[in-house]
Amino acid sequence: MDSVPFPIRTLISSHFTNLSQKSQITMESFLQPRKSHIIGIIATILILGSVGIRVAECRAARRLASIDYPAISCRKHSAVLTDFGGVGDGKTSNTKAFQSAISNLSQYASDGGGQLIVPSGKWLTGSFNLTSHFTLFLHKDAVLLGSQDESEWPLLPVLPSYGRGRDAPNGRFSSLIFGTNLTDVIVTGNNGTIDGQGSSWWDKFHKDQLNVTRPYLVEIMYSDQIQISNITLINSPSWVVHPIYSSNVIINGLTILAPVDSPNTDGINPDSCTNVRIEDCYIVSGDDCIAVKSGWDEYGIKFGMPTQHLVIRRITCISPDSATIALGSEMSGGINDVRAEDITAINTESGVRIKTAVGRGAYVKDIFVRRMTLNTMKYVFWMTGSYGSHPGPGFDPKALPNITGINYRDVTANNVTYSARLDGIEGNPFTGICISNVTITLTENPKKLQWNCTNVEGVTSNVTPQPCDLLPLKEKIDCPFPDDKLPIENVQFKTCSSSNF
Known part of the structure; x- marks a missing residue:
């Protein structure tokens, strides 16, 4: 597929499936051999001079060396982490240096904004908070290391839309990079790395030693105009990037890596x-x-x-035990108008999976997917109406989710075990399913029942192998995909400069 953003290399799953739950992906074992990746995203890198003397105050200094990069906003003022006592030896805690630098730069929010540059080095740190009209820029040879000291991870209350932590009923640790009630915030770089050093957290999870929920790598709440781009994130303690209760979010050019047996490391x-x-x-x-x-x-x-008005495109996924894109299972506020296209998955459990249950309520509707290329999959299509984990016994058994308007087209899948497992809810079927122009090639030992369908309604066209009777053939149709553009698609990047290296 021409639009796939990365070469499909034989990389792949065998290297990761042999990793133990305690293992972590290292820069040496994975990143060094990998070619420069985000096609069409990084602007031309210009080296304009040798490394100059770092300034010790935040000001628009004469650029001695600069790197151009794409961003929704550029900043007038710039500082380097070492201006605030940062030490990049991989051993010294830089939590206070990050906090001091960001606090200092926050004074420029109304005067062109501030930019904090993390230069080359290994920067051990606990959790720190971002500010508005601010850019965190990671040099290509910069590595942020998540602290192993729990005291450097502040506790936060549970999320109001969840009612409890995902790992434990109590609170949760703040993410490594955190922000709330912000406007115009950017986390970017020229492929610098954030390493959550998640192995110890995974061990605690498996041993049931957690009283609160593990931290994420990046979480931004109640915010507007967010950009997270052109960085590598590895070994997160749990979820990696989590924008929540926010709007106008752009996430692009990320490389996200975790061992395939690490728990709950959603990308x-x-x-x-x-x-x-x-x-x-x-x-x-x-x-x-x-x-x-x-x-x-x-x-x-x-x-x-x-969650609504979401576009996902040119994504490559490897996840042998989970989905390329999951809708749910926590979807009780509703999911609406999702557009996914040019999706590649390799050795992954399923393509786009809908996960819901009695008690969830709300809806998943108007989902549009096209141009998926899938290789070595357990399922191509998977919908689950009995994904039954609940925050407690207080859920309403009458709160039935409405799953309707689910559209897939132009899918090629190879080495597949099951074509589809589509399980709606008895008395509350999933409706408006449309699947067209799909070619599935089976593994040498496929399951005999290729389309397992219950409590679903819809149509299919030009699909091989032949679908189930609940999705009857309708000749010569293309399932819909919207022609209009979402407002977030029209947001253009500016060319900004990172200087003072």
Whole structure:
């Protein structure tokens, strides 16, 4: 497929499936051999001079060396982490240096904004908070290392749309990079790395030693105009990128890596967000590569904030035990108007999977998917109406989700075990399913029942192998995909400069 953003290399799953739950992906073992990746995203890199003397105050200094990069906003003021006592030896904690630098730069929010540059080095840090009209820029040889000291991870209350933590009923640790109630915030670089050093967190999870929920790598809440781009994120303790209760979010050019047996290392989880663009990302994960969410049972129903107007394109996923794109299972605020195209998956459990259950309420509707290329899959199509984890016994058994308007077209899948497993809810079928122009080639030992369908309604056209009777053939149709553009697709990047290296 011409639009796939990365070469499909034989990389791949055998290397990761042999990793133990304690193992972590290292820069040496994975990143060094990999070619420069985000096609069409990084602007031309210009080296304009040798490294100059770093300035010690935040000001628009004469550029001695600069790198141009794409961003939604450029900044007038710039500083380097070492200006605030940062030490890049991989051993010294830089939590206070990050906090001091960001606090200092926050004074420029109304005067062109501030930019913090993390230069080459290994920068050990605990959690720190971003500010508005701010850019965090990681040099290509910069590595942020998540601290192993729990005291450097502040505790936060549970999310109101979830009612409890995902790992434990109590609170949750703040993410490594966190922000709330922000406007115009950017986390970017020329492929610098954020390493969550998640192995110790995975061990605690498996040993049931957690009283609160593990931290994520990047979480931004109640915010508007967010860009997360052109960085590598590895070994997250749990979810990797989590925008929640936010709008106008662009996530692009990310490389996200975790051992395929690491628990709950979802790649990108847009959660109760509006106007989101996710594109040109390469994800190897122990869970769903992209998981679209909007709250959990009665808490999500009460909070009532959907994820809507979401475009996902040019994504490559490897996740042997999970989905390329999951819708749910926490979808109790609703999921609406999702457009996914030019999706590649290799050795992944399923393509686009819908996960819901009695008690979720709300809806998943108007989902449009086209041009998927899938290789070595358990399922091509998978919908589950009995994904039954609940935050507690208080869910309403009468809160039935409405799953309708689900459209797939132009899919090629090879080495497949099951073509489809589509299980709606008895008395509450999933409706308006349309599947067209699909060619599935089976593994040497496929399951005899290729299309397992219950409580679903819809149509198919030009699909091989032949679908189930609940999705009867309708000649010569193409399932719909919107022609209009979402507002977030029209957002253009500016060319900004990172200087003072």
